[in-house]
Amino acid sequence: FIKPQAPREAYPSHFCLQIILKVIKMRREETTRFSLDICVVFIEHWKDMADHEKSAIWYTDRDSMEIQCSILKTIKKNRSSPTTNDRCMRGLEHMRSPEYSEQRKNNKNIVRSAVFSEQNRQTSLGIIDSEEIRNVSLAASQWARDLALSTGASDAYETQQNTTL
Structure with a gap:
């Protein structure tokens, strides 16, 4: 399949990559906790x-x-x-520019196309392999995860700068 292109300004800088690695490390240390208190509110x-x-x-x-x-x-x-x-x-x-919007739309279509192609391939072979469909989707949508991590790192940096001033 065709590899999606990230919008030009979406590539993370070295500094952003450092923050991304910190965020990933923090996520590994986090766990989900549920409160034992139950509160029912009638609306x-x-x-x-x-x-x-x-x-x-x-x-x-x-x-x-x-x-x-x-x-x-x-x-x-x-x-x-x-x-x-x-x-x-x-x-x-x-909405930044028509080109940016078009590139993102194309990237999403590439992901859908890759998944549909894999589903069609499996149907023609008479197999069901949801793990392979997952892998195809993950590979085709890597650009979106990279962009999200870069954006999050940028936001974290900006927030840190604004709170330490």
């Missing part, structure tokens, strides 16, 4: 709530419009000056 049905209660919980149409305007402003600022922009693009990366 009133939305139809029984007053308007002011609903607007305190959910976005209003006005809130949604303000969010959309803020998103558009962020995208425009980032496109005009991506390095000197003070607005965060987290979650909006796919």
